[in-house]
Amino acid sequence: xxxxxxxxxxxxxxxxxxxxxxxxxxxxxxxxxxxxxxxxxxxxxxxxxxxxxxxxxxxxxxxxxxxxxxxxxxxxxxxxxxxxxxxxxxxxxxxxxxxxxxxxxxxxxxxxxxxxxxxxxxxxxxxxxxxxxxxxxxxxxxxxxxxxxxxxxxxxxxxxxxxxxxxxxxxxxxxxxxxxxxxxxxxxxxxxxxxxxxxxxxxxxxxxxxxxxxxxxxxxxxxxxxxxxxxxxxxxxxxxxxxxxxxxxxxxxxxxxxxxxxxxxxxxxxxxxxxxxxxxxxxxxxxxxxxxxxxxxxxxxxxxxxxxxxxxxxxxxxxxxxxxxxxxxxxxxxxxxxxxxxxxxxxxxxxxxxxxxxxxxxxxxxxxxxxxxxxxxxxxxxxxxxxxxxxxxxxxxxxxxxxxxxxxxxxxxxxxxxxxxxxxxxxxxxxxxxxxxxxxxxxxxx
Amino acid sequence: xxxxxxxxxxxxxxxxxxxxxxxxxxxxxxxxxxxxxxxxxxxxxxxxxxxxxxxxxxxxxxxxxxxxxxxxxxxxxxxxxxxxxxxxxxxxxxxxxxxxxxxxxxxxxxxxxxxxxxxxxxxxxxxxxxxxxxxxxxxxxxxxxxxxxxxxxxxxxxxxxxxxxxxxxxxxxxxxxxxxxxxxxxxxxxxxxxxxxxxxxxxxxxxxxxxxxxxxxxxxxxxxxxxxxxxxxxxxxxxxxxxxxxxxxxxxxxxxxxxxxxxxxxxxxxxxxxxxxxxxxxxxxxxxxxxxxxxxxxxxxxxxxxxxxxxxxxxxxxxxxxxxx
Numbered sequence: 001x002x003x004x005x006x007x008x009x010x011x012x013x014x015x016x017x018x019x020x021x022x023x024x025x026x027x028x029x030x031x032x033x034x035x036x037x038x039x040x041x042x043x044x045x046x047x048x049x050x051x052x053x054x055x056x057x058x059x060x061x062x063x064x065x066x067x068x069x070x071x072x073x074x075x076x077x078x079x080x081x082x083x084x085x086x087x088x089x090x091x092x093x094x095x096x097x098x099x100x101x102x103x104x105x106x107x108x109x110x111x112x113x114x115x116x117x118x119x120x121x122x123x124x125x126x127x128x129x130x131x132x133x134x135x136x137x138x139x140x141x142x143x144x145x146x147x148x149x150x151x152x153x154x155x156x157x158x159x160x161x162x163x164x165x166x167x168x169x170x171x172x173x174x175x176x177x178x179x180x181x182x183x184x185x186x187x188x189x190x191x192x193x194x195x196x197x198x199x200x201x202x203x204x205x206x207x208x209x210x211x212x213x214x215x216x217x218x219x220x221x222x223x224x225x226x227x228x229x230x231x232x233x234x235x236x237x238x239x240x241x242x243x244x245x246x247x248x249x250x251x252x253x254x255x256x257x258x259x260x261x262x263x264x265x266x267x268x269x270x271x272x273x274x275x276x277x278x279x280x281x282x283x284x285x286x287x288x289x290x291x292x293x294x295x296x297x298x299x300x301x302x303x304x305x306x307x308x309x310x311x312x313x314x315x316x317x318x319x320x321x322x323x324x325x326x327x328x329x330x331x332x333x334x335x336x337x338x339x340x341x342x343x344x345x346x347x348x349x350x351x352x353x354x355x356x357x358x359x360x361x362x363x364x365x366x367x368x369x370x371x372x373x374x375x376x377x378x379x380x381x382x383x384x385x386x387x388x389x390x391x392x393x394x395x396x397x398x399x400x401x402x403x404x405x406x407x408x409x410x411x412x413x414x415x416x417x418x419x420x421x422x423x424x425x426x427x428x429x430x431x432x433x434x435x436x437x438x439x440x441x442x443x444x445x446x
Numbered sequence: 447x448x449x450x451x452x453x454x455x456x457x458x459x460x461x462x463x464x465x466x467x468x469x470x471x472x473x474x475x476x477x478x479x480x481x482x483x484x485x486x487x488x489x490x491x492x493x494x495x496x497x498x499x500x501x502x503x504x505x506x507x508x509x510x511x512x513x514x515x516x517x518x519x520x521x522x523x524x525x526x527x528x529x530x531x532x533x534x535x536x537x538x539x540x541x542x543x544x545x546x547x548x549x550x551x552x553x554x555x556x557x558x559x560x561x562x563x564x565x566x567x568x569x570x571x572x573x574x575x576x577x578x579x580x581x582x583x584x585x586x587x588x589x590x591x592x593x594x595x596x597x598x599x600x601x602x603x604x605x606x607x608x609x610x611x612x613x614x615x616x617x618x619x620x621x622x623x624x625x626x627x628x629x630x631x632x633x634x635x636x637x638x639x640x641x642x643x644x645x646x647x648x649x650x651x652x653x654x655x656x657x658x659x660x661x662x663x664x665x666x667x668x669x670x671x672x673x674x675x676x677x678x679x680x681x682x683x684x685x686x687x688x689x690x691x692x693x694x695x696x697x698x699x700x701x702x703x704x705x706x707x708x709x710x711x712x713x714x715x716x717x718x719x720x721x722x723x724x725x726x727x728x729x730x731x732x733x734x735x736x737x738x739x740x741x742x743x744x745x746x747x748x749x750x751x752x753x754x755x756x757x758x759x760x761x762x763x764x765x766x767x768x769x770x771x
Contacts, residue, residue, distance in 0.1 A: 082682075084675040119718035121667065211770060215447040238759055240768035242739070243492050247770055250452045259447060275727075275751070279759045282732045286674070286739050299720030304708075304728040307667040308736065314671050346668055350707070357714055373669060379634045436707045 003053070005033040011049040012042065019043055035059050035079060060252040061261050064203050064228045064290070066093070066130065066157040067179045073129040073157045075230075075263035075290025081249055087315040092284065093129035093291045094305065095159055097269060099136045100146035107149040114297040115154035119306060122320065122349040126306040128156075132183075132293050133171065135162035140170035147174040159183055159205070159293070165192040172200055181205055181230055181291070183265065190217055194224045203228035205265055210234075211247065215259035229262045230291060236270050238283055245288040263290025270295070278305060285309050320345040321371035326395050327352065332361040334402035337446050339431065339438075340388055341409060342369035342377050350435035358439035360446075363400065367391040374409045385415045389422035407431040407446070451770050453493045456685035460484040460743075461655050462498070463694050465543060465606055465628060466577025472602035472626065476575025479542050481658075481743040482694035487681065488741050491766035499764045500738050502757055503579055503746045504541035505700050506532040508566045509553040515710045517726055518748055529566055530573040539750040540757050543577045546570050548592055550583040558583070560595040567596050571603065579606035579630065579746075586614035597621040606630050606658060606696075612643055619652050630696055632660040635672045637679045637691070644690045658744065659693040665702035666733045673697065674740045681741035695741055699733035700748035731755045738763070 009029035020041040022028040031037040032053070039045060039053050065074035073093035080086045096114045098107045111131055118125045131150050135143045143162060150158060151174065158180040160171040168182055183205030185193035190206070197204035204226055208214035214233050221229065235244040245264060251257035266289035268280030277294065278301045284292045285308050294301075314320060324343045329352060341351045343366050355362050367387055369377035377383035388408075391397075398404060404426040408416055410433035419428050432441045462483040467473025483497040510519070510526045519526055525535040533544050546567060552558050567580055580596055582589030593607050594617065608630035610618040615631065622629045631647055633639040640661050648654055661680060663673030677695060684692040703709055708719060709726035719725055730752040734745045738760065747753050 082675075082678050083671070084679055117718060119716065211449045211451070212447055215449050219447060235768060237765065237768075238762040239489055239491065239765045242489050242763065243768060243770060246487075246490060247451050247492070251449070254452050255450075257449075260449070273758065275755050276758060276762075278728045279731060279735050279755060282735050283739060286736055298724065299718055300722075300724035301720070301728055303719055303725065304666055304732050308670070308732055311667065311671040312674070312736075316671065316675055346664075350668070354707075373664075376634055376669075376672075379639075434705055436705075436710055 003033065005030040008032050008053060011045075011053055013044045013046075015044065017044065060256050061249075061263065062227065062229070063090070064230055064263050065179070066159065066181045066203060066291070068130070068155055068157045068175075069178065071130070071156050073291070078249070078288075079253065081246075081253055083312060084316050087317065088313045090290070091309050091313045092289045093157075094281075094302070094309070095130045095132045095291060095293050096128060096297045097132040097134055097161070097293050097295055098146065098150060099134045100139070100142045101136045102146070104145060104149045107146055108153045110297055111150050111153040115156060117297075117299065117302065119299070119303050121307050121310060122345050124310070126310065128297075128302060128306075130154075130157035130159065132159035132161055135164065135167045135171075138164065138167065140167045143167045144170040144174045147171045151175065157181075159291070163189055163207075165189060165196055168193065168196060172196070172202070179203065183207075183230070184232065185217065185221065187213065187217060190221060194221045194226055197226050198224065203230055205230045205232060207232045208234070211244070211260060218259050218262065230265050231260065231262045232265045232267075236267065238280060241266065241280070242283060242287055245284075249288045264288060265291040265293065267293050268295075269293060277301065281305050282308055286312050322348045322366060324366050324368040324391065326397055326400070327364040327366060329355045329364055330359060330361040332363050334400065336361045336363060336401070337429075337442070338363045338365055338397055338401060338406045340365045340367065340391070340406055342367055342372060342374050342383050344369065344371050344373045344377070347373045351438065354435045354438040355442070358442060360439065360442045362442070363397060365391055365395065365397055365406070374411050378412050378415075383412065385418035385422050388415070388419060392423060392426070405429060405446070409433065451492065454486055454490075456486055458685045458687040458692060460681075460684050460694060461692050463628065463655055463658060465579070465604060467602055467604040467626070471604070473604055474571060474575075475577050475603065477577070478604070479577050484681075484685075484741075486685065488739060489763045492770050495766060496764065498743075500742060500760050501542040501744045502540065502753055502760070503543040503545045503696075503744055504536035504539065504753060505545045505547055505698075505746050505748050506536055506570075508546065508548050508558070508563070511549070514748075515704050515726065517709070517723055518704060521749055521751075530569050533570045533573040537574050537576055540753045541576060543579060543744070544570065544574060545579040545581060545746050547581045548583055550585065550588060557588075558592065560592055563592045564595050564599045567600060571600065577604070579608060581608040581630070584609060586611065590614050590617040593618055594621045597625040597627050600627075601625040604628055604656075608632070609660070610643075610647070612639075612646070615643065615647060616650065619647055619650050622656065623650070623652050628656040628658065630658045630660050631693075632662055635662050635664070635669070635676045637676055637683065640676070640680060641683075641688070641690045644693060648690065654693060657693050658696040659691070660696045660698070663697045663699060663702055663733070663737055665699070665706045666729055666736070667708065668702070668706055670733055670736060674736055677737060677740040677742065694743035696744040696746070697737050697742050698746045699737060700730055700746050700752070703730035703733045704748050727751045727755070735759055
């Protein structure tokens, strides 16, 4: 059971030495109880207290990392069931699966393409996280060759998929010095897999058909000294996957149930209808998976999934914003138009990308709308004529242009009259509602 | 090891709303759609089985739209020139309901007249036996001018009239009450604004089992997380017993997804965006699916392949063949 801040405080040295970075032991205790800091930050805690606190200080869902040289994919450490309650922290890793009965050249081609893939979304480059290699041949040499083929084409983390410990060993041997996920152990093979994971200090995936069986297995494996576990509780269809994922997250967060307090691995690629792979992956992203194994590498599916993951894992308390101010796009001159928008980053990037893509020069005036989009900000009174006029004056855009033309987003056409009153020496124009229509508007109407 | 699965036990229930009326109930529909009635969070059948599956409405227009993605026009083919054929094609594609969206201008560029709008609605009612939602162009005054005569001309059909917003809800609610229709109450992605509009509508005397709540959404990549969380919070408020949030939710992922650059265009976009058609369908399908997971009761879609995928996913989500512990 988790301890309260006061209970933790009683176990600390109570010297207020500040070496942990907090002004008092009580403040540190509160942070510990909120699971926002590690106990190791306190240099003076007694070994007895450490044991007592370790259990309570451990996050309800263990943080598990799959590592290669220079990369890692980590999942776990989540503290809520719904993102609006706080936030979701560690984005689930997206892995592409290849099979050891595929020709080496095919594996290399898939991995090379997926490894190099990066897509820009609101100023961030999004990529996949790694690869899963599945033993379909059952042959250790073929498996090792496939693992080597992946490793020769990508440095990203790897998941080794086999239930045969000999095959798993061959795969591990090809990844010296790394900690891939070994997937995995089941009710029959768990002892040899637990030994293998321990020997290699690698995380271990566990496969069980029910939550009760899973809890049995994790306890047995933990007793052997392996803590970094990833669980596959089954549930390949959407209804079962949602129910099982929800039950596991609830048990961890609400009951601090340690036997299932591990990241879940999901297999959207197992669905028979390829059109539904993205749908299954979307559910896994929104509803609690830690690692997601995809069957196909298709940019038309990967891009929307990467964006969804980014969106769901955005901190709801902090809308992603850009700095209000004047942004110069395509080297504008004094006679070029002024476009106005809000400082919500999605809005800003939609507009900036369109204008940039059009090749037409413009001054982009970004107002402080507290990180809201045009319509939302307008409805909330954060994007009105007064605020726009204030931005025009505050950023002295009038000094930069010779022809005073300002273009309003079409959604707030209703503001144009009022803005004329606020900015009498400016020509107020109404632009399109959507950013995608800006280039055509700029070409024809400006 | 025995695992005691934590089950939620909520005091509240979402209202049940039926769209469309058959001859027995004073309408002409051959089928109706009933949504809502949830007693727990979406699809957690191990607590209690949801009484109704989320429904898929398919959006059609009164004439060929000039601002829709070429992919949609291609997918529907000739049908986009005729709302009657379009409604039939939508039904064949698996629609549970048809959403007819009226345009601001008619195909000759003149403002859509109330007479023409009434005629179009009647033609669509004649073309399909499915329940119908009729949405105005989205400008408060124009919506009122078009929706009132439509409501009067289709008395008793239990159409869903949209969009009732804080600016124009009075007129639309009044005509829906007088003519036996339902309304779609839209507010901008905010729990309190949604609740406030429902209170205003309720205060007019509108029975709340004839109101759908539309909390609005952004598309994937364009603010979906706001819609997602607003819907999760609204549904939790409803289950906690807040009567003014206990309405089934309608959202329009088709509209939102298909106005994004990702779905709309294919020139000058990065190669990393992948195949245009598959990307667009994923954009619409993922937007819809994510919102269904958050509690959407009706999703309005545009592309036939998205309809197929979303319906297959709903069927899968409604199946309860698993054991938890």
